[in-house]
Amino acid sequence: MMETLYGLLIAPFADFAFMQRALAGSLMLSLGACPVGVFLMLRRMSLSGDAMAHAILPGAAAGFLFYGLEILPMTIGGLIAGIIVALGAGAVSRFTIQREDASMAAFYLISLAIGVLMVSIRGSSVDLMHVLFGTVLALNNEALTLIGGIVLVTLVSLAIFWRALVAECLDPLFLRSVSRLGSPVHFIFLGLVVLNLVGGFQALGTLLSVGLMMLPAAAARFWTMRVEPMCVLAVLIGFASCIAGLLLSYHVSLPSGPAIILSAGVVYFASILFGTRGILRARIIHHRHRTA
Amino acid sequence: MTKTCLTFSDLTLGYNSHPAIHHLDGTIHRGSLTAVVGANGSGKSTLMKGIVGVLKPMAGTVVRAPGVRAAYLPQQSELDRSFPARVVDLVSLGLWPRRGLLGRYTREDRDSVSQALMAVGLGGFEKRPIDTLSGGQLQRTLFARVLLQDADLILLDEPFNAVDTKTVGDLIALIKRWHGEERTIMVVVHDLDLVRQNFPETLLLARQPIAWGETKETLRPENLLRARRFHEAWEENAPWCEPDDHKHGGHAHDHGHDHHHGSGPRAA
Numbered sequence: 214m215m216e217t218l219y220g221l222l223i224a225p226f227a228d229f230a231f232m233q234r235a236l237a238g239s240l241m242l243s244l245g246a247c248p249v250g251v252f253l254m255l256r257r258m259s260l261s262g263d264a265m266a267h268a269i270l271p272g273a274a275a276g277f278l279f280y281g282l283e284i285l286p287m288t289i290g291g292l293i294a295g296i297i298v299a300l301g302a303g304a305v306s307r308f309t310i311q312r313e314d315a316s317m318a319a320f321y322l323i324s325l326a327i328g329v330l331m332v333s334i335r336g337s338s339v340d341l342m343h344v345l346f347g348t349v350l351a352l353n354n355e356a357l358t359l360i361g362g363i364v365l366v367t368l369v370s371l372a373i374f375w376r377a378l379v380a381e382c383l384d385p386l387f388l389r390s391v392s393r394l395g396s397p398v399h400f401i402f403l404g405l406v407v408l409n410l411v412g413g414f415q416a417l418g419t420l421l422s423v424g425l426m427m428l429p430a431a432a433a434r435f436w437t438m439r440v441e442p443m444c445v446l447a448v449l450i451g452f453a454s455c456i457a458g459l460l461l462s463y464h465v466s467l468p469s470g471p472a473i474i475l476s477a478g479v480v481y482f483a484s485i486l487f488g489t490r491g492i493l494r495a496r497i498i499h500h501r502h503r504t505a
Numbered sequence: 506m507t508k509t510c511l512t513f514s515d516l517t518l519g520y521n522s523h524p525a526i527h528h529l530d531g532t533i534h535r536g537s538l539t540a541v542v543g544a545n546g547s548g549k550s551t552l553m554k555g556i557v558g559v560l561k562p563m564a565g566t567v568v569r570a571p572g573v574r575a576a577y578l579p580q581q582s583e584l585d586r587s588f589p590a591r592v593v594d595l596v597s598l599g600l601w602p603r604r605g606l607l608g609r610y611t612r613e614d615r616d617s618v619s620q621a622l623m624a625v626g627l628g629g630f631e632k633r634p635i636d637t638l639s640g641g642q643l644q645r646t647l648f649a650r651v652l653l654q655d656a657d658l659i660l661l662d663e664p665f666n667a668v669d670t671k672t673v674g675d676l677i678a679l680i681k682r683w684h685g686e687e688r689t690i691m692v693v694v695h696d697l698d699l700v701r702q703n704f705p706e707t708l709l710l711a712r713q714p715i716a717w718g719e720t721k722e723t724l725r726p727e728n729l730l731r732a733r734r735f736h737e738a739w740e741e742n743a744p745w746c747e748p749d750d751h752k753h754g755g756h757a758h759d760h761g762h763d764h765h766h767g768s769g770p771r772a773a
Contacts, residue, residue: 390576438634
């Protein structure tokens with residue numbers, strides 16, 4: 214019995230270095246990306262995360278075009294493209310009448326088109342699949358260091374700007390009346406989104422890295438009424454999804470990226486149903502009420 | 506001799522080059538309690554935004570005396586009520602001027618949050634999620650936040666909307682307490698009876714100041730009639746306002762003496 218469990222849950226990670234790296238990389242990613250996802254969701258920018266993930270593509274493609282499948286050039290390229298789109302869309306929404314959703318859509322669509330164009334100039338569709346879906350089972354030391362650095366920057370920034378970030382989400386006009394931090398915090402936050410998506414696209418690909426950011430956050434929303442526990446819970450859900458996804462990918466030989474995201478998807482649907490603020494609970498409580 | 510808290514000089518505020526506040530001159534004295542009244546679209550909220558600095562002037566200036574900290578309760582809050590926060594989290598934002606971005610909240614801070622909630626009649630509401638509050642309760646929560654901000658200049662934009670009579674009484678009492686503490690207060694109000702009963706000074710706006718000074722004088726029927734005749738709509742092809750169209754000087758808000766503010770709408 215114990216041996217089967219060991220074989221099922223522990224052995225894949227104990228026996229194979231590539232599984233250890235995959236585990237370390239994806240867990241670190243969850244640590245940074247999930248809290249960022251919570252704020253993205255609370256700012257009603259869930260789809261902006263998706264848009265940003267697409268926006269990174271031309272930068273990554275440019276790196277790929279010039280240096281092949283190398284992590285550093287692709288990452289830096291993605292970072293630059295993401296920051297251009299984030300700043301451009303953010304500036305348009307801050308300084309003109311256009312809302313962020315529209316400006317973000319405009320910028321990312323242009324960016325995505327450029328990216329697809331660049332990838333198709335160079336390579337086959339296999340390359341495109343690489344960029345889009347990532348290779349969590351082939352994380353090298355370079356990639357792990359990069360992800361570690363991104364997580365560190367993310368957590369430190371969140372700790373420093375936490376109060377301003379909460380105020381900017383909760384009551385932006387108030388923040389503007391007491392402090393000039395409103396706009397800087399918005400851009401710092403967009404920077405963190407880009408950073409974490411870039412960190413994720415090595416492991417999960419541009420399309421799925423946003424999944425690890427948003428799904429745990431969306432699931433955590435069904436369990437708590439406060440931001441701090443919501444972030445912690447999102448990280449834990451992210452951890453669980455990564456472990457489950459990697460094991461699934463190992464035992465059933467599924468692609469690892471989708472396996473991780475689908476695991477998070479399962480948690481999401483379970484949360485909709487069984488969360489303390491989910492459907493079933495709301496139905497049951499509905500039948501009983503207190504006197505005051 | 507009272508000191509000035511706010512100085513408006515030739516202040517024009519507006520949107521898309523149409524003025525909502527047109528060439529306002531005058532001063533607000535430290536420790537004064539002023540009601541700002543006027544029809545819809547007469548520029549009351551715009552003036553508040555201009556003072557707090559959320560809206561930049563199209564011309565002229567509004568100058569705060571050095572060291573004056575403002576607290577602002579907007580009419581249309583951008584508050585996100587679906588945000589997962591408790592009453593205590595929302596009110597604690599009022600600690601920002603004291604603690605800033607990184608300062609730790611101390612035990613005294615937490616006590617002062619509780620006291621502020623107590624003062625607006627919401628003692629024990631600390632742990633309530635904000636999306637379960639009624640409109641009036643939310644308004645009182647925001648008052649508690651203003652209380653906590655401990656500001657010298659308090660700007661309240663239609664604070665009595667959606668608030669029941671008893672609560673209006675409570676909030677008025679709070680405003681009077683602030684007034685007693687020598688804070689400068691400006692409140693946008695629609696209920697003229699409320700103004701007559703509780704506010705020593707009134708600014709009557711209709712894009713320009715119609716009258717400004719002692720409440721009884723300002724709210725005289727002929728002033729109110731002139732304010733009512735004010736034309737709310739923008740005119741797309743209104744002529745550009747030339748610098749010579751209005752006169753400077755002679756508008757100083759001379760407290761305790763004659764009040765000759767905004768000697769009527771200037772030639773349009």
